[in-house]
Amino acid sequence: MKVNQKDSEKVGWDQMAVGSQNRAMPKLMVWLILFVSITYVVYTLKILSSSSSSRGCDDGDPLFATAHNRFALPQTQPNSTASQSPIPNFPTETHLKTELKHVVFGIAASAKVWDHRKNYIKLWWKPKQMRGVVWLDSPVKTRPGEGLPRVKVSGDTTRFAYTNRQGHRSAIRISRIVSETFRLGIEDVRWFVMGDDDTFFVTENLIRVLSKYDHNQYYYIGSLSESHLQNIYFSYNMAYGGGGFAISYPLAKALERMQDRCIQRYPGLFASDDRMQACMAELGVPLTKELGFHQYDVHGNLFGLLAAHPVTPLVSLHHLDVVEPIFPNLTQVEALQRLKIPMKLDSAGLIQQSICYDSANKWTVSVSWGFAVQVFRGILSPREIEMPSRTFLNWYKRADYTAYAFNTRPVSRNPCQKPFVFYLSKARLDSSTNQTVTEYSRHRVTHPLCRWKMPDPAELDRVEVYKNPDPHLWDKSPRRNCCRITSSKARNLVVDVGVCREGEISEI
Template identity: 35%
Template sequence: MSKQDKSNVLSICKKMLICCLFLYMCTIIFLNNSNLLSTSQTRTSSKIVAQTNISHLVFGLLGNERAWHHRKHYVEAWWRPNVTRGHIFLDVPPRGDLLPWSLNSPPYRISDDIRKLVKETNHVDPRVLRMVHGIMEVVRQAHEGVRWVILGDDDTIFFVDNMVDILAQYDHTKYYYFGGHSEFILSNYWYSFNQGFGGAGIMLSYPLAREFAHNVMSCLKRYAHLKSSDRTTMVCVADLGVNLTPLQGIHQIDLRGDISGFLSYHPKSLLTSLHHYDTVDPIFPSMTRAQAGFHLQKAARYDQSRMLQQTICHHRSKSWTFSVSWGYSAHIYEKIMPRSWIQRPIVTFRTWQTSPRLPQYMFDVRGPSWNPCEAPRVFFFKSVEKTQRGEIVTTYTRGWPRGIGACLSSGNFSAEYVSDIYIDKCECCDVIHEEGSIRADIKYRECKINELIA
């Protein structure tokens, strides 16, 4: 081969090498762009996943036909026809004044044949079997798009928007078991400190509920000796590798009598449920239980996120302390009181069962006082409205005369003549009150540094 030919071949090789390098670089750039595009598309698609909303929740309420005649009003106070999803499961078909079935109630289903299930599992308690097996029946009725399964009783008031806000913080594709403890410490001791008390509501992510349903019969056979549905549910879930995540706003209400002292000192956590509505006094004076349930939901329709949450503020010119349970009550103390003391509920209620053991409750309490400087003047929620400026204003009216005189230790500024309190919508607030006026206005705002200590 001549030198000229060799030169031509070398030139051609160089050109081919350059072309190969060029094609290689183009390929690298193209693949990188494809990966970036793929990553971008993945991120975009993940953003498309809808935030958890009310349509992603399905309720399974356990009831019986006899009690539903009056308990339906409790459920209808919070149920939203054609919005809330789920069913009330009755023991027998509805009769009498339950027909035709109310459109304001959840649609009903009849529980599976318990006698057949008892025979199959040898379970010692048909009621327990029905409640636990009911979880499978709820899952069986669930439709596409369900992320969370809510189980509860028909004597419970639920706050669905708050449930949605809580559950939206969690990955519904994972296993979660949410519930609440009993307020009565012995109930937790007798059953378990690790169980969710089901009447107040337990919340299962759909994958966990589906797995529970798949294993429910074997679990009922395995624990056929247990006489508590909540404990059975707990151990069945635990056998799937999941433990309880307790939530503060789920209230079993294992209390008796007047629970206004408990409701008026609610911590700053989202209110989720109030159970045992049948076994306590009506929560508003001069109302039936059904009326009180609807009345409480009036405020909830405007802002569930603040329901019952306690706010404490001071009117220092008159040495008054205000404690507000938003949407429920307001208390005036005729003395500047420490927040740490005001945050403890007043024992207006009785224990769930008589017991000489102490302590009785799962929370700090203080006894009622006849000292006019320590006993509050009590006001209850009356009405709510939204102003033209978009502010939500709640009104509270006096519940009853206190009848023990005024507090004289801090200037003799009596609140006896105040009959109404107006509150617009955090822990601190300004009190506007003119001398002799029957009205006091409270405006919430952020705390200042020098206000954090009373």
């Protein structure tokens, strides 16, 4: 059958339309699926974002909590489980601070001198606040309520060899005190502190020093002898036991495990503290030096050392039976009792030196707070005044100034430059101004005639010093306090002592 042209064109166009329609259908489906997929993804992301914000708030993150609260849902009721969940207590500085209760003392003593030397321990021991043991070579009689640590007899040391002909084998017993104290199993200990029965501790300053160090690490803290020869004979890396030293708990634990074996390897050593240092060398722990521990291997008068104390907290005084009382015309116990008065008012500032000048009279004034004041005619530089004057002899009783392990200056031979010394006589706290008021009375000794044409400090009867207590003095970088002359009339010199002001220096 014959088909005409129009019908043929119609059929062609219809076929093309059908083909076009068949190709268009898949494209439409693709676009539709793509649209639905995108919508689903966006919706899912919104849900996840909302859930994440909610979890962030529950985790307690302040940044998330703040952002979430801007668009917060209504809060849960007070009786809901979420509102009753406990808030964790995180450690604070107060919880981490080393206190006196974290220290255990091991005190080396001898039964022969116990009745006398226990009086030194009574001066600084606080029975309700402190823990420790006095280790003796034989039993002694004790009385309840004496205000002393508990007393124990050291373990037998006859199995250890001792070959030093100049020493005494009690050195072995004393060297084991830290280990024997550790074996008592006392809880919550951070530091073991060793001292002798003739050592006086300023315990508040001891805690200030120990607080600088991490008690979880190995630390061996103390100081040297004042005698250069002593340090040569023994070691410049040794803490002298009489001045006291501190050992952190983990180091004491390590020491206890090996000390008896260590002692066997050093039968020829002289003393207890060099045995201790030998064991520290085997453990690889060096001495951390703190100058406030004072061995005082000297003879005579400590005035020059105390009046120019280094810029560090006063921690201990040793050899109290060897040196003269620190205040004249008193026994050593009476003198230390007097020192305790300013110690209670401001232990951080005890015996800290300040240097200033009375420009009107052209005097140099050195204040050793809580101990003594010196007034010099003329102008002496701080570099000179901060050096201890040689009021003492070295441990081998020679007047040889080269035998000290620090700089000293001679006592002036010029009669006009002999200092006028004023010793502490009174100390109190003025509650209205929160200032300590310390009075220093002139030590009346004969002064040589001076012909300098300037005011004579001999006309002064006393010095009055005002100072604000500063328990945080050693939380800052070490620096001497400054002093200012506020009045020098009517036979009295009035001085103000405190932290140096901006731009303030010791100059006339």
